[in-house]
Amino acid sequence: GDSVTQMEGPVTLSEEAFLTINCTYTATGYPSLFWYVQYPGEGLQLLLKATKADDKGSNKGFEATYRKETTSFHLEKGSVQVSDSAVYFCALRRSGGSNYKLTFGKGTLLTVNP
Amino acid sequence: EADIYQTPRYLVIGTGKKITLECSQTMGHDKMYWYQQDPGMELHLIHYSYGVNSTEKGDLSSESTVSRIRTEHFPLTLESARPSHTSQYLCASSDLTGTEAFFGQGTRLTVV
Numbered sequence: 001g002d003s004v005t006q007m008e009g010p011v012t013l014s015e016e017a018f019l020t021i022n023c024t025y026t027a028t029g030y031p032s033l034f035w036y037v038q039y040p041g042e043g044l045q046l047l048l049k050a051t052k053a054d055d056k057g058s059n060k061g062f063e064a065t066y067r068k069e070t071t072s073f074h075l076e077k078g079s080v081q082v083s084d085s086a087v088y089f090c091a092l093r094r095s096g097g098s099n100y101k102l103t104f105g106k107g108t109l110l111t112v113n114p
Numbered sequence: 115e116a117d118i119y120q121t122p123r124y125l126v127i128g129t130g131k132k133i134t135l136e137c138s139q140t141m142g143h144d145k146m147y148w149y150q151q152d153p154g155m156e157l158h159l160i161h162y163s164y165g166v167n168s169t170e171k172g173d174l175s176s177e178s179t180v181s182r183i184r185t186e187h188f189p190l191t192l193e194s195a196r197p198s199h200t201s202q203y204l205c206a207s208s209d210l211t212g213t214e215a216f217f218g219q220g221t222r223l224t225v226v
Contacts, residue, residue, distance in 0.1 A: 032213065038155075043120075043204055043217035051213070087155050093213075100145050100208060101162060101172075102215055107155035 002027040006090045006105035013080055013112050021075040021108050023064075023090035031092040033057075033066055033073040034102070038087040047075075047088070080112045117141050120205050120218035127195055127225055135190045135221045137205030144210060146188040148172070148180060151202040151220070163188055195225040 007022040036044040048057030053068035090105040118139040148161040159172030163182040205218040
């Protein structure tokens with residue numbers, strides 16, 4: 001079945017540090033890939049997405065590139081801020097058919113200190 | 115900003131009580147989902163619906179039930195709450211393409 005494996009946290013960084021959260025997936029076909037963010041006490045929000053190989057999703061300084069050859073979708077940001085402290089989820093949705101369910105990774109807690 | 119709402123945000127209830135968690139969306143989405151989020155943050159799909167009168171069980175077995183009588187409304191019911199039901203419950207919806215899922219703010223349920 002489909003699965004998503006992401007870097008275990010927690011991750012603690014100082015402000016302005018470089019961030020990478022690794023994400024790899026297992027799925028048949030060509031899934032769509034997503035990063036969601038959950039701020040404390042809130043639901044999930046879509047951060048960025050990519051729907052085909054070599055697509056780069058970007059938003060709020062975050063980027064991730066869909067790498068089919070390595071089945072990866074690593075999240076990066078060049079300079080994190082305290083306000084980026086949150087839980088980050090990598091997810092996939094299988095392409096085609098009537099399957100619209102998202103498969104999530106276990107989440108990575110990021111804490112950014114001033 | 116997503117137009118999907120969950121009530122209540124927080125609920126503390128005694129064992130054996132019947133509870134209903136409400137979820138409503140104003141985006142006209144056909145697809146709706148309930149996720150249970152454990153303290154370790156992991157999300158588990160427990161119910162989903164692809165339209166009115168359509169409900170399916172998710173990947174994680176749950177004692178809860180759902181109904182979908184109206185497009186905009188997808189309530190979750192526990193007939194007899196137990197401490198093992200203590201968790202955060204997140205409702206979500208997506209459009210016809212399923213490309214993006216919008217989440218409510220969640221209901222944090224504590225059964226004592």
